[in-house]
Amino acid sequence: MLKLSVCIGSSCHIKGSRHVVEDLQYLISAHNLQELVELSGTFCMGKCQQGVCVTVDDALSTVSPDTVNAFFEKEVLAKVV
Amino acid sequence: MTRPSLENSAVWLAPGFSSPQGSLNETDHGSANRSVDTAGTEKTTQDPCGIFQTRPYLCLDIGSASVNHAGEELCGDHVEVISDSEQSAVVVLADGMGSGVKACILSTLTSKILSTMMHAGLPIETCVETIAATLPVCSMRGIAYSTFTLISVKDSEFAEIYQYDNPPVTLLRGGTRCELTTEEITIGDKRIMKSRARLMENDVLLAMSDGCPHAGIGVTYNFGWKMENIIEFMEPVSAAGYTAKTISTLLVDAVNSLYGGKPGDDATVCSMRVRRRAPMNVLFGPAANRCDDDQMMPLFFSKEGKHIICGGATASIAAAYLGKRLTPSLDFIDPEIPPIATLDGADLVTEGVITMNRVLTYAKDHISSNELHSRWDVKRDGASMICRMLFEEATDINFYVGKAINPAHQNPELPINFSIKMQLVAELSECLRKMGKRVKVSYF
Numbered sequence: 001m002l003k004l005s006v007c008i009g010s011s012c013h014i015k016g017s018r019h020v021v022e023d024l025q026y027l028i029s030a031h032n033l034q035e036l037v038e039l040s041g042t043f044c045m046g047k048c049q050q051g052v053c054v055t056v057d058d059a060l061s062t063v064s065p066d067t068v069n070a071f072f073e074k075e076v077l078a079k080v081v
Numbered sequence: 082m083t084r085p086s087l088e089n090s091a092v093w094l095a096p097g098f099s100s101p102q103g104s105l106n107e108t109d110h111g112s113a114n115r116s117v118d119t120a121g122t123e124k125t126t127q128d129p130c131g132i133f134q135t136r137p138y139l140c141l142d143i144g145s146a147s148v149n150h151a152g153e154e155l156c157g158d159h160v161e162v163i164s165d166s167e168q169s170a171v172v173v174l175a176d177g178m179g180s181g182v183k184a185c186i187l188s189t190l191t192s193k194i195l196s197t198m199m200h201a202g203l204p205i206e207t208c209v210e211t212i213a214a215t216l217p218v219c220s221m222r223g224i225a226y227s228t229f230t231l232i233s234v235k236d237s238e239f240a241e242i243y244q245y246d247n248p249p250v251t252l253l254r255g256g257t258r259c260e261l262t263t264e265e266i267t268i269g270d271k272r273i274m275k276s277r278a279r280l281m282e283n284d285v286l287l288a289m290s291d292g293c294p295h296a297g298i299g300v301t302y303n304f305g306w307k308m309e310n311i312i313e314f315m316e317p318v319s320a321a322g323y324t325a326k327t328i329s330t331l332l333v334d335a336v337n338s339l340y341g342g343k344p345g346d347d348a349t350v351c352s353m354r355v356r357r358r359a360p361m362n363v364l365f366g367p368a369a370n371r372c373d374d375d376q377m378m379p380l381f382f383s384k385e386g387k388h389i390i391c392g393g394a395t396a397s398i399a400a401a402y403l404g405k406r407l408t409p410s411l412d413f414i415d416p417e418i419p420p421i422a423t424l425d426g427a428d429l430v431t432e433g434v435i436t437m438n439r440v441l442t443y444a445k446d447h448i449s450s451n452e453l454h455s456r457w458d459v460k461r462d463g464a465s466m467i468c469r470m471l472f473e474e475a476t477d478i479n480f481y482v483g484k485a486i487n488p489a490h491q492n493p494e495l496p497i498n499f500s501i502k503m504q505l506v507a508e509l510s511e512c513l514r515k516m517g518k519r520v521k522v523s524y525f
Contacts, residue, residue, distance in 0.1 A: 008409055009393040010434050010487075013419040021411050041409035041420060043393025043432075048487075 002037045002080055005055045006063075009044030012051040019065035020052050027072045036080045139237040139282055140167035140358050140476050143517060144326030145351035146333040146451070148292075150180035151343035157184025158290045158349035161192035163200045167358075167476065167519060168237040171200045174351045175229040176247060176290040184347065187216060191227040199233055205243055205275075209268045230288040230351075237355050240286065242276040248294050251312055252278055253285040256320030258312050284355045285319040285328065292348025293332065297339035306339055324473050326516070328352040330451055360386030361475035363467075365506065366433065366483035367395050368525035374483075377525045378402040381481045382426065387474075389467060390424065392433030395483065400424055415439075415462035429470065431463030437505050439464035440471070444512035447472055471513060478513055480522040482506050 006012075006021050021041070028037050045053050050062045056075050063071045145160040157180045164170035173196045177187030191212055198208040216225035228246035242250050242261070252259040261276040280286070289311075296306040311332070318331055329350040336348045362384045368374045378399060382388065390396045400407035407430070409422040418439055419432035443464065446453040457465035471478060484503075510520045 006411075008411070008419045008432065010419065010432055013432065013435060017419075018413045018416060021413070025411070039411065041411045041422075043396055043407070043409055043422065044487075046394075 002076065003055075003057050004037055004039045004076065005042040006039070007043070007045055007051060007053040008041045009048070011044070011048035012053055015051045016065040017052045020054065020063050020068050023065070023068040024072065027069070027076075031077065031081075033076070033080060037076060136237060136282075137168070138358050139355055141170050141234060141237055141517075142325040142354040142356050142476070143170060143172060143351070144324060144329050145174070145349060146326070146329040147347065147349040148333055148337045148340075148344050150292075150345065150347050151340075153181045153347070155181055155185040156349065157181065157188055157347040158292070159185070159188035159192045160349060160351045161189075161196040162517075163196045164517075165200070167517075169235045170233070170353075171196045172232045172234075172288070172351060172353060173199075173229055174247065174288045174290065174349060175227050176292075176347070176349070178226040180347055187225070187227040190216060191229055195229060195231055199231060205231075205266075205273070206268050209245075209271060209273065213269055213271070228291070232286060232288060232353060234280065234353070238280050240276075240278045240280050242274075242278070242286075244274040244276075245271060248289050248291055248308060249274070250276070251287040251308075251315070252280075253287060253312075253316060253319035254281065255283070256316050258316065280355045282355055282357060283320075283322075285315075285325075286353040287315060287319075287328075287332075288351045288353075289332070290347060290349045292344060292346035293336050293350060295346055296336040296344075296348065297341075298345065300339070300341050302339070306336070325352045325354045326447070326451070327454075327473075328354070330454070356476070358476045359474055360384065360477040360479065361389065361470055362386055362479045362481065363389045363391065363471075364395055364399065364481045364483075365391045365437065366502065367392070367398055367485040369484040369486075370525075373525045374398050374402075377481055377483065380523075384479060386477070387428040387470065388426070389429045389431070389470060390427045391431050391437055391467070394485075394487065395433065396422060396424060396427075396430045399427060399430075403427075414460060415464070418462045418464050421463045421466070429463070429466055431467060434502055434505065436463045436467065437502075437509065440467045441505055441509050441512070443468045444472070444509055444516075448512055448515045471518075472516060475518060477519045478510075478521070480506060480510060480520070481525065482522060483525050 006017055008017050024039055028039060047053050052063050054061050054063045061075060143162050147156045147158055149156045157177045159175050161173045162170060173192040175188040175191040177184030194212055195208050218225045230247040230250055231243040233241045244250060252261055261278055263274045263276045266273050266275050294305050294308050298305040315332060318328055329352045332350045333348060337344060362381055364381050368377050390399050396407055403426045405425040407422055407424050410420045412420050418436055422430040424430045443453055443457050457468040510522055513520050
């Protein structure tokens, strides 16, 4: 099970974490990965300058609403499929 | 006088119980049993259940709403509230003759003078004579005139009501109207109706200007909205547990729609509700000095009442202190408000500044036009939930504000920073005080 956490703290929220969450929710169901990927929210991780912060099994990535597709292919699809 | 008079006491025992005569004259019920000492606290000689004692767990919730005469910018009715404690208050609703500026001056003068003098403990005769001598005489009509309703409540229990030409004050108990016993007194050339009542928990006192029973004259009804129909409308509303502000707003909205949105007179409703105190604690931000978190957390969590935690970092510290898991949700109910989280031991966990900023917007609206009420009255986003808990549920609010500076928020690109956070707390507590809440702010 791959654990994906998106920061929903103030700073990341302003940088678009809602879009990132919604896109990831869509991508996960579009690829039928609900059984393999667990998506959750988390409060501030203290890395606001690098927001929107997303961790994949505790490894931090910087994602923006524009890069969420690329991030998903590289960090999620590549690891579970 | 050794045998407790239980028949008498039973009248005051059960909330929502109206006496068989439907009468509330204070002298009917054991007034001989009471003696008031100089400190104002009440001692009873025949009080087996302790029900005649002052009830510190109760407080008064007072709220009013108005609509102006169509085309007028000023309201000719004025409500003035003076209270030195949550259990006692003097409320005056005055309706100046005519509408617009002139009416506004008359009613403002009347209510200010009356409330200030009554609050200072002067007899009603002196107050009324002062008003009669002070009000400016209208050049067109040659008279100085403003009606008034004065309600003075002590210890959330003893109500004294003086009415001059306004629609009669209604007492609603347990969703039904209770008859007030009224006597007439004459001061100068004015006939004033005087009533007394002993209030119970969840009682609602309803005062209004004549714009309410006149609602719909010639538009919806031939003779306006009859008082008995207004009361019929308000009976279920009063029992639903709404705040005084909401009760008043509901009636004024109904009046406004009967006028077809173009009121032919200023209409004002002021309601007063005896309610149980409800403390609420809000934790906002981590302490400036990390070590102080260890003091802040036990202080916050040991307080009676519900606990709201605002801020992600704050919530994480609280979760560590409680040894419980913090679970953020991913439901964006309002696209602009970050999701809430759940934490065993806290009643609500939300994000910090963005959510609070929205709460402040709603708070400012709530104390003025109350137009945004429908945006937060049922929604489940963090800001709406805080609003309901603070504006409706709470009577005493304790803020625990941590002055830690979040380094990430010092980015000039972000619309949030430390000074905004401090400003938010200051403005919000001011708004809450205007809503009649007892607010305490502690900084760490």
